[in-house]
Amino acid sequence: xxxxxxxxxxxxxxxxxxxxxxxxxxxxxxxxxxxxxxxxxxxxxxxxxxxxxxxxxxxxxxxxxxxxxxxxxxxxxxxxxxxxxxxxxxxxxxxxxxxxxxxxxxxxxxxxxxxxxxxxxxxxxxxxxxxxxxxxxxxxxxxxxxxxxxxxxxxxxxxxxxxxxxxxxxxxxxxxxxxxxxxxxxxxxxxxxxxxxxxxxxxxxxxxxxxxxxxxxxxxxxxxxxxxxxxxxxxxxxxxxxxxxxxxxx
Numbered sequence: 030x031x032x033x034x035x036x037x038x039x040x041x042x043x044x045x046x047x048x049x050x051x052x053x054x055x056x057x058x059x060x061x062x063x064x065x066x067x068x069x070x071x072x073x074x075x076x077x078x079x080x081x082x083x084x085x086x087x088x089x090x091x092x093x094x095x096x097x098x099x100x101x102x103x104x105x106x107x108x109x110x111x112x113x114x115x116x117x118x119x120x121x122x123x124x125x126x127x128x129x130x131x132x133x134x135x136x137x138x139x140x141x142x143x144x145x146x147x148x149x150x151x152x153x154x155x156x157x158x159x160x161x162x163x164x165x166x167x168x169x170x171x172x173x174x175x176x177x178x179x180x181x182x183x184x185x186x187x188x189x190x191x192x193x194x195x196x197x198x199x200x201x202x203x204x205x206x207x208x209x210x211x212x213x214x215x216x217x218x219x220x221x222x223x224x225x226x227x228x229x230x231x232x233x234x235x236x237x238x239x240x241x242x243x244x245x246x247x248x249x250x251x252x253x254x255x256x257x258x259x260x261x262x263x264x265x266x267x268x269x270x271x272x273x274x275x276x277x278x279x
Contacts, residue, residue: 064080065080072274074271075271076271079098082098082107082108083099083100084096085097094111094112095110097109106212106214106259108211108212109210110208111210111211112278114205115200115201120170123146123172124147124171124249127196127198128146128172129141129143131211132174137177140176140177141176143172145173145247147249149169149249149267150169151167151270152268154169156271159275164203167200168200168202169200170198170200171195171196171198172194172195172196174193174196175191175193175244176191191215192214193215193216193243193244194211195214196209197266210266210270214244214259244260247260
């Protein structure tokens, strides 16, 4: 049953469908993931998500307006789908607006940076618009940035983690809704003893992500093509996410 429309700005306080699996062509198996078709919100929407990442709702309660997937090992990346009330911000400002909202909620606004923002082209989302609604449309904005967040109940200054954030904002004006898709990419983590290390460092069998290990020099327009490394995951979401049951929005 479709979930009710959420309240605005319910950001988490932590960090088209093709039924066949899809593997990005990447130089390192650790830089991205095999992608597979996934139902969202009880089948009301669908998207490719990293195969093998955990549906976090099987581990803890997740708000109805969110779908959260996370990898179990280093570097502990996560992918969050979130339905929010449409922001007043126009498309030119939406990327910075939503990243800024996330940074503020995470207590990272002082050190956060927005690297790139701009329009990108949703594919499947535009092919599955509701019948009989002449004004129905889907636009999409992407934004890349970085924030420094604290953990172990510490502040960002005491126990910082540097996290790159790549976000898609699917804009559905005819239903007054924005759908946020946030890919969190930890870069530098602080251990309990206060030491810092590359987020990709794990056990002996863990592969390190391919360079570049930052989004600072990346432009969001790369998502329309076939980007290297981790951004292939978000590019696949851009091309496959679509709403199947528009009653999701009431």
